Amino acid sequence: MAEARGAFNNAIALREDLYLAWFAKGFALGFDEKYTLALEACDKAIELQVNPSRYKYDAYRCKAGALQALQRFEPALDSLNAAIEINPNNSADFLIQGELLYALGQYRGSLESLNKAVELRKIQNLSDSALLYNNRGFVQIELRQYELALEDIETAIRIDPSYTPAWRNKGLVLETVGRNEEALDAYDQATELDPNDYNVWTNKGFVFYKLERYEEAEISLEKALEIKPDYQPAINSLEALRLKIQN
Template sequence: MSAQISNILQQAISHHQQGKLAAAEALYLQVLQTQPEHFDALQLLGVIAKQRGDAALAVTRLRQAIAIDAQQAIAHGNLGTALQDLGLSQEALASYDMALQLKPDYAMAWNNRGNTLRSMGKLPAALHNYDKALRLNPRYTEALLNRGIAQQEMDEHQQALQDFDEALTLTPQDAAIHFARAFSLQCLRLYEDAIAGYEVVLHLQAGHTQALCNRGICLQKMQQFSAAVESFERAIKIKPDYVKAHLQYGNTLRQMGRDDAAIAAYQTASNHCNDDAELAQINYALAAMGVIDTPAMSPAVYIADLFDQYATHFDEHLLEVLHYQIPALLSKAVSKHVKAEPGNYLDLGCGTGLCAAYLRPKASKLTGIDLSEKMLGQARKTGLYDELHCAEISDWLQLQDQDFDLIIAADVFVYIGDLNQVFAAASRVMQAEAVFGFSVETTHESADYILRSSQRYAHSYAYLQRLAQLHGFQIVEASQEIARQDKGEDVHAHILVMIKT
């Protein structure tokens, strides 16, 4: 390399390190005019392209560099991150593997390989890669943060906090670490500590809209509604198209009884929303407010998100706060009608497994279905189920070639308005004398079902009678009970037991 080229390259690297990307790029290109196959210039141009968000150009330039010298681990490592930005996870892993084959102690490649695995949902494998990076460099702040985030995603928040705290001893002014730490505290329902953490984030980065939104959610959980509203409004002022903030703003206003303002917030969220699943949740909230037509059922993503959030404290909240009675009431009702010998039992919307203790003693096989992976994780810990499946009820039932002696659905149909498909699917997998027991919230309105402002459906008894007759069931027991409490008021439910004829 000539002295002139060397000097130009050093100037370019100096500019690059100072964040002067345009000046660095111009000098790298000047090097290439003289030496078109200059590895460092091509490789570093690839890095600049990635920094600018042009992953496709980054891949092109990095592959050009590798074609010149395939023995440089750094180029393979950088190619991996660019490929990951394009969503090409398997190709990214292959690039990291090549980098690590050339340089086994390449801590950054282990960390970035962990990020790719985490994006693929392979969390234990991701943790293994972060561990490798940290064994090579125990003071690797980014790897500590990433390992903590992976543990967050596994609901291991106490372990995550240990990593975040250690990372903060190394870089105490890092807003990303403070944010991740606050989020784990929020997930642990340590709302005051979480709010304090988000305040630190906002001190370091005043326009951090996610911190403002999450701060608002914590305040909402603490029923400090006015302060929550202020936090959402700050986030929206900075980012007017922030759909999540508008949605949570609407939820808070609804809890305050400010229905018109809540509807306006939901409508604004809808206007900015480009995600079909998120839009379904917003429209569901509007339907519950009576603004648009009632959908046939709750959006699957709404149910999954709702119960994923509840999973770790669901039983405590239902039993101690809401005085939830349905599993005991329903299990007692169906026990009078099931056959004496053990049978094949199905728990629809099984949640954390509150019905399992009642069903297990008489079940030869007990299967649970739910839309929330995290609820199923809690159900799995009971050890009472033979099988657990994450699926939508009707879809799963349609695929079965087995018959069930008992199907039970405790507080599940409050998230399904039109029950015709569920009844048809259940009837298909039940022989004569099989038992179908479930609960629904009551309504005395003439409609078959209504969607309440609580975002839960209520069904008329006349509708349930028609469905039973249509799908070959006979009602053998029906009662009205107090299912739970909501804001201090009793919520009434029908407890029904049907026999397949």
């Protein structure tokens, strides 16, 4: 990527209004996780007068990606919306739009975006996406639409049985509706796929605690803290568990 950035810089030095060079430089910088510099390059590409305007589509997406990585979700959404106005037919854009709206706490808007992404993929005969169905299920958990959430998450698992986040979320929705033994089965599958997921070990600890299986709860929470010693939910839960055992 360093050689690519050098080539883009040379092109820009020869002609500063070269849109493609600015956009490509922004893309390369984003790939290198230099998001502030990527944002500057993509902004420069957007500022240029490019005809037809659809060529700005990638620059707006580039800017949105850099802003999302910097956790500046509102301006990221504005930039992505500008890209969607130019090209409303990319399901990936609606997936990202759903993620940004979720990050902003706009869960119903997020669900609408993810529905649009699913619809576009079907219209365009694209293969089903485990990520998309899992994300939609997670949003439905926030909206307390638990049956629909479980349906989407299980669809994600059918698409890709090795997709750990879907097993984690299946455990979460089952735990939420009180199906604790089934939740443990899902969490077990998640930890088998990814033994270092401290969130899942913590969640397993919660479920074991509710089932009054305190020894197993302690083992799970200790495992979470072995992976991430400063993870506060696991710290708090382990302290509460030990107080419970002592009393």
